Amino acid sequence: EPEVTQTPSHQVTQMGQEVILRCVPISNHLYFYWYRQILGQKVEFLVSFYNNEISEKSEIFDDQFSVERPDGSNFTLKIRSTKLEDSAMYFCASVAGGRDEQYFGPGTRLTVT
């Protein structure tokens, strides 16, 4: 069964460093999402992406964040200058069409020290 994959599974970085989280959505999916979950809290929407542009973003998704689909398979989330409060689990999700559910990747745990 096709699945969304994410790398790395765990990333440790120092405050102020740039990180890139990578996702490979399911191949025929057209809509892509990033969500964040701070430990013990609910899952929060960050950004959605369709047709090579952002379709919606949350208040969390400020200028420090960017997304890109550099080729036909990868979907990346970049944090330019990480802060301690960026420590969280980051989930990528994708969906084929509007009547389908979003499929989640296994997540990347980001730890900022």
Next chain:
Amino acid sequence: AQTVTQSQPEMSVQEAETVTLSCTYDTSENNYYLFWYKQPPSRQMILVIRQEAYKQQNATENRFSVNFQKAAKSFSLKISDSQLGDTAMYFCAFIAANAGGTSYGKLTFGQGTILTVHP
């Protein structure tokens, strides 16, 4: 804007028994989908069940069923014959849809309920 509320931070149940997790939501949308996701200790998000708002019949998936009360904006999850592997955090989630039933927007999640199944 939508809100999703899960008022039970933690629940526990004995193996083989039945447990119900509560969820309420608030929206002005006419059409939408509701979901229950399971998040085991591995933290993978796993879809458990989906309900389309325009369908009156409650969704069922094997041991999992929902009680969808549209007027009350309530969407509870019933787990029958609970198993040890059901131990996880459960999230209720909402997504708006258009009149045709298509939805491309974001999921809005509740705070989650930690379910522990005891042997």
